[in-house]
Amino acid sequence: MMAPSWPILLLTLLLSQSLSTLGQEDEEDCINYETNDQYRYRFQLPKFRNDVTRLEFSIKAANDVHIALSSLKEEVRDMYEIVIGGWGNTRSVIRRCKQCTNLVSERRPNGFLNSESFRKFWIDFADSTISVGAENEPAFMVYTDDNPLQVLYVGFTTGWGSNGNFQFCGFGLSQINTCEGETGTISCEPQHSLKIYYGFYGRSNTRVCPNGPTENTDCSARSAENEITGRCEGQQQCTIPASNSVFGDPCRGTHKYMRIYYNCELNPTTILTTTIQTTTGSWSFIILIV
Incomplete structure (x- = not known):
């Protein structure tokens, strides 16, 4: 008796849905x-x-x-x-x-x-x-x-x-900008986790978060990327305050913001194949462990 093909179909559908979700993460602003x-x-x-x-x-x-x-x-x-x-x-x-x-x-x-x-x-x-x-x-x-x-x-x-x-x-990444004093959240779909490509806290232009002093556009916290990566890398969801208490104050008197560039990546999947013998034949199943 032939083994049913629906477990393989299920695996194909799950992978297709995950790849589609990854494609949706590629939108970005300059x-x-x-x-x-x-x-x-x-x-x-x-x-x-x-x-x-x-x-x-x-x-x-x-x-x-x-x-x-x-x-x-x-x-x-x-x-x-x-x-x-x-x-x-x-x-x-x-x-x-x-x-x-x-x-x-x-x-x-x-x-x-x-x-x-x-x-x-x-x-x-x-x-x-x-x-x-x-x-x-x-x-x-x-x-x-x-x-x-x-x-x-x-x-x-x-x-x-x-x-x-x-x-x-053209970096093909998702981004979030969070003004100083607010809290930023980034998240992924189920079975995906965050990959941090860039983290920033300070000010590099006058356009983002303009409600405050913005004259200093050459200001960044050195610890920002390591801090953001340490908190968020590998998580499905991550929440970080854009705050001097988290990153230190790289430029006093300047209204700052936090910027994160990230992707959602498919979690590693373990695929197990098992065969069950019955009186009418054998059935093969694919088990996904995510």
């Missing part, structure tokens, strides 16, 4: 940051997912937009440095370390950037090639590395008399 003219990389973006090899962003600045592609969430000796609109907004370059030899250079007398309006750019870092281009245009700089560096994080800065307003998109 991340906005404001920078001053101090040439100092801010690593305040989520770690790239394994399937992401492209960075898209918009920038409003007069000159000297710098992007770092690094293996760590900080400046390292060997990292890709991309300069857009340097030398008075006339030249862009690719380097293999901070302020070192220009490996690729592109000149545009009419400039790359605009201090009055956003310009959109993209950077591809698939395999061993770094490509840089503007929206709806082919790459204007391409560099192929015979010994490619690992790219997991992105840093950004302006400098040399230029402030910047950055907008980063």
